[in-house]
Amino acid sequence: MSDRLHDLTAALLEAARRAGAEAADALAVEGTSLSIDIRAGKLEQAERSEGIELGLRVLMGRRQACVSVSDTSAATLAAVAERAVAMAREAPEDPTVGLAEPGQLARDWDIDALELDDPAADPSPAQLDAEARAAEAAALAHGGITQVEASAGFSRRAMHLAASNGFAGGYARTSRSVSAVAFTGSGTAMERDWAGEGRAWQVDMPGAASVGDLAGQRALERAGARKPVTGSFPVLYDERVASSLIGHLLSAVNGAMIARGGSWLRDALGQPVLPAGLSVIEDPLRRRISGSRPFDAEGLATRRRAIVQDGVLTGWTLDLATARKLGMESTASASRGTSAPPSPGTSNIDLTPGRFSRADLIGQMGTGLLVTSMIGSSINGTTGDYSRGASGFWVENGEIAYPVNECTIAGNLRDMLLRIIPANDARAHLATRVPSLLVEGMTLAGA
Structure with a gap:
């Protein structure tokens, strides 16, 4: 994923240079996400999304313009760069815009030390469904809870930033979550509360049942x-x-x-x-x-x-x-x-x-x-x-x-x-x- 994003930002910068940009930076973001929602014991929604988005900022003196696009074809990148340069030429001057000087740029960072990207396999829809149902069941185990909405989700996102001042760098991050909203009472006497947990790594996540249990407790405390x-x-x-x-x-x-x-x-x-x-x-x-x-x-x-x-x-x-x-x-x-x-x-x-x-x-x-x-x-x-x-x-x-x-x-x-x-x-x-x-x-x- 990182090699692809590196190549796309490099291609955007080259397209900007050919279009006449004096300076530019390019951002590429690619991600996937999966979420499962459970309500009343049934699957309410299962959603998966995948996509890539590119952003280009060009500078003409003290004028700048930004454009974004999700089409990665060479023809589109060229057209986007030309459009951005044309926009920048018409933009108002701002004496504060500009890229960083080379001496200001980050160098030799250790992305592995931050542990943002979980190396474990992505969870399956079945695994997320099981977690959401476990949270729901734990909340419903409390007498007096009338309804529960539970969710489990996962995302993996990568980004790469490159600029004409010589900077280039990127990283990926993952996210896992489980949440539950519990309801008690009815009509104007209905009350609700929630609980949720999220972590970057799956191994750090608490059990889904503990999330539902806490949501149920909190909702009952709100009664009356x-x-x-x-x-x-x-x-x-x-x-x-x-x-x-x-x-x-x-x-x-x-x-x-x-x-x-x-x-x-x-x-x-x-x-x-x-x-x-x-x-x-x-x-x-x-x-x-x-x-x-x-x-x-x-x-x-x-x-x-x-x-x-x-x-x-x-x-x-x-x-x-x-x-x-x-x-x-x-x-x-x-x-x-x-x-x-x-x-x-x-x-x-x-x-x-x-x-x-x-x-x-x-x-x-x-x-x-x-x-x-x-x-x-x-x-x-x-x-x-x-x-x-x-x-x-x-x-x-x-x-x-x-x-x-x-x-x-x-x-x-x-x-x-x-x-x-x-x-x-x-x-x-x-x-x-x-x-x-x-x-x-x-x-x-x-x-």
């Missing part, structure tokens, strides 16, 4: 949910949803937002944005993790870096273009698809864990809300004002009292993040490892 009271209370974000808070921080320090001047953290560089002692670390080089990669979408070597160090914001997330706009250096954070130019994005993220368990934080919060699920959002990217629909469990006297739904939690992200107290329950295999987070003084709108 009602609206909580309105007021100001502490809110504990369960580990399942806590990463969304750090996600808002990562969006606010993205170089594209900063360059536009529209981020609520645009003036916070070098200032505290989290409590002292907490750091946000990006590490793209973790083994067997879905977000790992040896180089970014512009061919720069990825590396471990602190976005927040001991509570203080230390830098933005930058690709080459946003770095040039801000007079800084790229953080090797470029991401891209086949139809658009690079843009900044993060990969594997870690928030410093705390000293307490989730149960400890429930005990400390006294009376408040434990959030396990969120829907909808209203986030003001300029001010950081925050409002989201939520459901979970009401806590009284440090103990879970009853399930709640149909409520809204609100605050301001800058203030909220400065008050977070982390638990120690982040799951080690996730690309984004954020534990449960307690936030004092949130506004809660319920009954």
Whole structure:
């Protein structure tokens, strides 16, 4: 697969050169995926997809254009290159566009050390069907579960990036998953919850039955949910949803937002944005993790870096273009698809864990809300004002009292993040490892 993608990107670059491009990069992506969905004991859907997609970016001075195509014939590649060059000639000038300098490019990476591509044989449809049914059966084994939707899936994806500045490199990655959604009750009293697991390697996957069992347990715990009271209370974000808070921080320090001047953290560089002692670390080089990669979408070597160090914001997330706009250096954070130019994005993220368990934080919060699920959002990217629909469990006297739904939690992200107290329950295999987070003084709108 890698040899084919290498040859296709080389052919695209040659076609671009012949069409008159001054510089260019080419991306080839090929993948297969298989998924099985089970509902009410029957096969709901079986889907397999295979495909290849090519992307070409050409540069004419400080003008650029991107095109994508799934036809790999020589005639199509030539036509696509000519079209891209014609588009680039008409594009507006942008002084920040351009490929990396040769001295900036990644060299001598060890892709095998990352173990992104499982060498085991691809699972068969029958194997995935059996896993989905095992998850369904485990959930239904709980009395009171009325329906289950279970899925199992697999994908194998390879990419290769090449550019006229001399960069060429690629890798493949695999993914395995099992999930289940369990329902209890009926009509307006119906509640549901879910569980899911995913890994890069099949051998690391937990048993499918454990996934269904957890989904069933969670759904039954939701039975009889009602609206909580309105007021100001502490809110504990369960580990399942806590990463969304750090996600808002990562969006606010993205170089594209900063360059536009529209981020609520645009003036916070070098200032505290989290409590002292907490750091946000990006590490793209973790083994067997879905977000790992040896180089970014512009061919720069990825590396471990602190976005927040001991509570203080230390830098933005930058690709080459946003770095040039801000007079800084790229953080090797470029991401891209086949139809658009690079843009900044993060990969594997870690928030410093705390000293307490989730149960400890429930005990400390006294009376408040434990959030396990969120829907909808209203986030003001300029001010950081925050409002989201939520459901979970009401806590009284440090103990879970009853399930709640149909409520809204609100605050301001800058203030909220400065008050977070982390638990120690982040799951080690996730690309984004954020534990449960307690936030004092949130506004809660319920009954």
